[in-house]
Amino acid sequence: xxxxxxxxxxxxxxxxxxxxxxxxxxxxxxxxxxxxxxxxxxxxxxxxxxxxxxxxxxxxxxxxxxxxxxxxxxxxxxxxxxxxxxxxxxxxxxxxxxxx
Amino acid sequence: xxxxxxxxxxxxxxxxxxxxxxxxxxxxxxxxxxxxxxxxxxxxxxxxxxxxxxxxxxxxxxxxxxxxxxxxxxxxxxxxxxxxxxxxxxxxxxxxxxxxxxxxxxxxxxxxxxxxxxxxxxxxxxxxxxxxxxxxxxxxxxxxxxxxxxxxxxxxxxxxxxxxxxxxxxxxxxxxxxxxxxxxxxxxxxxxxxxxxxxxxxxxxxxxxxxxxxxxxxxxxxxxxxxxxxxxxxxx
Numbered sequence: 001x002x003x004x005x006x007x008x009x010x011x012x013x014x015x016x017x018x019x020x021x022x023x024x025x026x027x028x029x030x031x032x033x034x035x036x037x038x039x040x041x042x043x044x045x046x047x048x049x050x051x052x053x054x055x056x057x058x059x060x061x062x063x064x065x066x067x068x069x070x071x072x073x074x075x076x077x078x079x080x081x082x083x084x085x086x087x088x089x090x091x092x093x094x095x096x097x098x099x100x
Numbered sequence: 101x102x103x104x105x106x107x108x109x110x111x112x113x114x115x116x117x118x119x120x121x122x123x124x125x126x127x128x129x130x131x132x133x134x135x136x137x138x139x140x141x142x143x144x145x146x147x148x149x150x151x152x153x154x155x156x157x158x159x160x161x162x163x164x165x166x167x168x169x170x171x172x173x174x175x176x177x178x179x180x181x182x183x184x185x186x187x188x189x190x191x192x193x194x195x196x197x198x199x200x201x202x203x204x205x206x207x208x209x210x211x212x213x214x215x216x217x218x219x220x221x222x223x224x225x226x227x228x229x230x231x232x233x234x235x236x237x238x239x240x241x242x243x244x245x246x247x248x249x250x251x252x253x254x255x256x257x258x259x260x261x262x263x264x265x266x267x268x269x270x271x272x273x274x275x276x277x278x279x280x281x282x283x284x285x286x287x288x289x290x291x292x293x294x295x296x297x298x299x300x301x302x303x304x305x306x307x308x309x310x311x312x313x314x315x316x317x318x319x320x321x322x323x324x325x326x327x328x329x330x331x332x333x334x335x336x
Contacts, residue, residue: 021266023236071265072298081301091123
């Protein structure tokens with residue numbers, strides 16, 4: 001999706017989703033965004049919202065959804081290993097918000 | 101002088117197309133092109149990853165010595181600077197191309213795609229990508245490989261699979277390297293295998309030493325089997 005300059009001037013906020021498995025550290029991304037403002041001050045009023053998502057797997061056998069803890073990729077209901085990750089790998093621009 | 105006012109207005113909240121814009125979409129697109137090329141040329145592509153200094157290049161040399169008479173193989177090797185690893189691999193008599201990433205800590209699909217034309221793929225059975233030594237970023241980049249193999253050196257400590265889970269989650273094989281040093285190190289092969297398989301139940305594990313040759317035959321047999329399997333699937 002591309003925006004023209006006029007639209008970019010109305011930019012209010014960018015919402016990003018990062019999963020635990022994306023290897024992105026939200027705090028460092030915020031720091032990098034602050035550094036970006038030094039050379040691009042016109043974007044300093046654009047907020048960056050980072051939503052960090054934990055890992056969820058959906059069992060191929062029983063369909064149960066498990067929150068993965070300590071990186072144990074095991075269905076908590078039937079104890080069968082699963083790599084069917086339904087959340088946690090995201091590296092997404094989820095939403096772009098403009099001023100009213 | 102009057103300035104014409106635009107009638108366009110941007111208001112409210114806009115959700116991107118399909119809500120989410122995947123920041124790795126461009127990489128994955130190129131990875132699929134590489135995968136297709138490898139299928140056309142019937143070349144097995146293996147991505148070798150690990151921390152720096154775990155023995156990837158020595159393993160490439162060892163593998164070349166063992167397999168170069170049975171297979172046509174080649175290596176593309178990534179590093180931030182220098183051509184040293186490619187020179188070491190060429191000394192074994194196989195083709196090796198250095199990808200100098202210039203400070204980038206991983207290889208991306210676009211880098212692989214750019215250099216593929218330098219290989220005569222129709223006459224290569226097995227092509228290795230020796231990735232930049234790093235257990236973090238290379239895990240996120242699909243390079244169009246058939247298999248991802250991660251070296252886990254005994255000198256690194258046996259706690260790495262849970263510290264760098266994505267790399268082990270996305271690997272098909274873990275080679276526990278430098279096994280000749282096991283008598284001198286507080287490293288448990290059992291513990292590292294247990295942790296790695298909690299992350300990835302399907303992960304295959306071979307213990308190797310490029311110095312003593314422990315596990316090298318099993319590793320080469322695994323490669324030969326995968327090359328044979330790919331050829332067989334092409335015939336079908």
